[in-house]
Amino acid sequence: MLELSPRQRRYYKTKETILQTAREIIAEKGPDGLSLRELARRIDYSPSGLYEYFNSKEEIVTAVCVEGLGLLSNYLNRVPADLSPADRLLEMGLAYLDFAREHPEYFRLIFASLSHEQTHLAKEAMNGDSPYHLLLQAVQAVIETGEFTVSEDFDLEDMAFSLWALVHGLAVLEQTHLTKFQQENPTQLYRRALRVFGEGLRNKNFLPDNS
Known part of the structure; x- marks a missing residue:
């Protein structure tokens, strides 16, 4: 070197x-x-x-965001690989909440920047080591156990996106300091929400698609 x-x-x-x-x-x-x-x-x-x-303020913001995405991936990768697929998915969600709680500046900046469609940052967010890719792998592992079932109108990516929306929404709400979150343990709430989500995936008759 x-x-x-x-x-x-x-x-x-x-x-x-x-x-x-x-x-x-x-x-x-x-x-x-x-x-x-x-x-x-x-x-x-x-x-x-x-x-x-x-070259610009935007380039500085993107560089900080890329650091944040890497840190979020580190949080998700800390979850032990020897857990059952369902438990690992649960713990990854909890790790996401920990990241948002412990690094709120990264959390807010990453998703504010992604919403502005920065091309380079969007690619970083979707690469093989990205948080989204790690989530896809975790959901795929649960599908392979038969605990989650994909269908023509709700595939792997739909499932991963819905789970991300669930945990991301909880993280955002926790940061708003709403009365509910002052009284509720976000960890326990996430556990219950994920359980209900999983039960919905197993119940084919739940909210049938009438479109």
């Missing part, structure tokens, strides 16, 4: 400082509170000097 020159080391150190400061601003003010002027002020740099490291 080639040793970096002093100039290269300074470059990468400054780039990491920019990203770290961007994370801090986002944590304090939310994604909309990040500006190149504020970022430059905090690291004692000129706004124009930031363009030596990033």
Whole structure:
């Protein structure tokens, strides 16, 4: 491996400082509170000097989001592989809630950015190591046990998307500090919700499609 020159080391150190400061601003003010002027002020740099490291504010945001997606994948990968498929899927949902609870700035930024259809970030979110791909694998494992059943009108991706919507919705609601979530244990609520979801998949007569 080639040793970096002093100039290269300074470059990468400054780039990491920019990203770290961007994370801090986002944590304090939310994604909309990040500006190149504020970022430059905090690291004692000129706004124009930031363009030596990033082409735009959007590129900085994307870089922070990619870090967040990697961290979320790490949370999901911590779930023991030797659990039963159903238990592993449950624990992955709980790990998702932990991520949202412990890293709210990443959680908010990732999905705010994805909603703006950033092409590079969308590709990162769907690659082989992404949280979505890990969820697909976990759902597929449950299907193979026969506990979830796919059909022509509700396939693997439909199932994974619905489960993601379930746990993501709980994570968002927990962050709103609604009265229900001050009284309810989100972990237990998720366990019950996933059980009801699974029972619905096994009950072919539940809410038949009349379309």
